[in-house]
Amino acid sequence: MNRKISRREAALGAGAAGLALGLGLPALGQAETRVHYVPSSGEALAPVGLGTSRVFNSVSGAAQRSALVEVLEALFGGGALVDTSPMYGDAETHLGELLPQAAGHESMFCATKVWTEGRAAGARQMQESMDKIGVERIDLMQVHNLLDWETHLETMLEMQAAGSIRYLGITTSRAGQFAEFERVMRAADWDFVQLNYSLGEREAEERLLPLAAERGMAVMVNRPFVRGGLFRAARGKELPRVAAELGCDSPAQLFLKWILGHPAATCVIPATTKVKHMADNLGAAAGPLPNARQRKEIAAWI
Numbered sequence: 274m275n276r277k278i279s280r281r282e283a284a285l286g287a288g289a290a291g292l293a294l295g296l297g298l299p300a301l302g303q304a305e306t307r308v309h310y311v312p313s314s315g316e317a318l319a320p321v322g323l324g325t326s327r328v329f330n331s332v333s334g335a336a337q338r339s340a341l342v343e344v345l346e347a348l349f350g351g352g353a354l355v356d357t358s359p360m361y362g363d364a365e366t367h368l369g370e371l372l373p374q375a376a377g378h379e380s381m382f383c384a385t386k387v388w389t390e391g392r393a394a395g396a397r398q399m400q401e402s403m404d405k406i407g408v409e410r411i412d413l414m415q416v417h418n419l420l421d422w423e424t425h426l427e428t429m430l431e432m433q434a435a436g437s438i439r440y441l442g443i444t445t446s447r448a449g450q451f452a453e454f455e456r457v458m459r460a461a462d463w464d465f466v467q468l469n470y471s472l473g474e475r476e477a478e479e480r481l482l483p484l485a486a487e488r489g490m491a492v493m494v495n496r497p498f499v500r501g502g503l504f505r506a507a508r509g510k511e512l513p514r515v516a517a518e519l520g521c522d523s524p525a526q527l528f529l530k531w532i533l534g535h536p537a538a539t540c541v542i543p544a545t546t547k548v549k550h551m552a553d554n555l556g557a558a559a560g561p562l563p564n565a566r567q568r569k570e571i572a573a574w575i
């Protein structure tokens with residue numbers, strides 16, 4: 274995951290997207306796997322990851338454990354990014370327990386969050402996240418929903434200098450918080466911003482996505498399916514003609530490609546408990562991304 278490109282190339286966003294072949298990145302069958310780049314470093318990142326909210330929160334029984342190990346293995350067959358948080362019950366602990374059983378887990382790009390108030394509590398929580406997940410370094414530490422972000426930023430910078438955090442970020446998932454989010458985006462040089470953006474929630478394209486491109490910040494997109502709501506909207510509909518042009522054979526791939534087709538979008542983190550859905554979602558990293566005309570056709574279909 275360490276092939277670097279110049280900052281100028283990276284600043285081109287999805288326009289600078291490359292294909293995994295020749296980059297030492299995992300490939301999906303015979304299809305070419307797309308990679309995007311983190312603007313602040315030029316590091317290549319497979320664009321489809323896994324969200325853990327309500328997936329890893331409470332895990333009980335051998336069947337559920339082995340299903341989640343399969344999901345992780347599928348992810349590591351074509352991606353690397355896992356997004357979690359201390360907010361998601363025992364998700365970090367369960368992730369840490371199951372990771373060693375998942376082939377390919379060494380390639381994980383681990384994103385978690387700090388979600389508390391106060392310097393001491395924040396520092397303690399970030400260390401606990403590393404202990405629970407079982408890693409010595411977090412790839413991306415994000416301030417969850419901006420909670421006490423100024424306090425945590427100081428600690429995060431110290432941890433980054435000490436080598437225990439690689440990238441810094443902030444998250445939101447509500448348009449009602451976007452004005453404050455914009456202010457915080459301008460207040461510090463975040464490597465990543467995580468926000469909700471999908472065919473059901475398009476507000477981020479007004480100001481936040483252009484600002485991320487302008488400021489050279491990677492965009493991680495959460496709630497790509499509006500927590501599953503988009504599938505209910507697509508139920509009973511045949512895939513539109515544009516699906517074949519894009520090599521999509523499911524609604525999920527269309528929804529994810531529509532997001533990744535935005536020039537500012539770096540990666541998406543759909544949550545799933547099912548290996549077949551993980552494989553389906555990874556299909557959005559293969560083949561072409563939609564251009565403006567094709568994005569319009571997808572939006573008109575749903």
Ligand SMILES: NC(=O)c1ccc[n+]([C@@H]2O[C@H](COP(=O)([O-])OP(=O)(O)OC[C@H]3O[C@@H](n4cnc5c(N)ncnc54)[C@H](OP(=O)(O)O)[C@@H]3O)[C@@H](O)[C@H]2O)c1
Pocket residue numbers: 323324325326327356357417418444445446467494495496497498499500501504525542543544545546547549550551553554
């Ligand atoms: N403020 C924040 O920082 C914040 C807020 C919200 C979310 N997030 C992050 O973003 C992640 C994703 O958001 P989300 O979990 O709210 O919702 P989401 O990813 O939009 O939707 C998840 C739902 O989609 C279904 N699904 C996934 N892949 C599918 C497929 N290929 N076909 C059909 N159904 C599919 C899942 O069901 P199955 O289990 O049946 O597949 C689940 O019900 C979270 O897990 C979390 O990591 C962060």
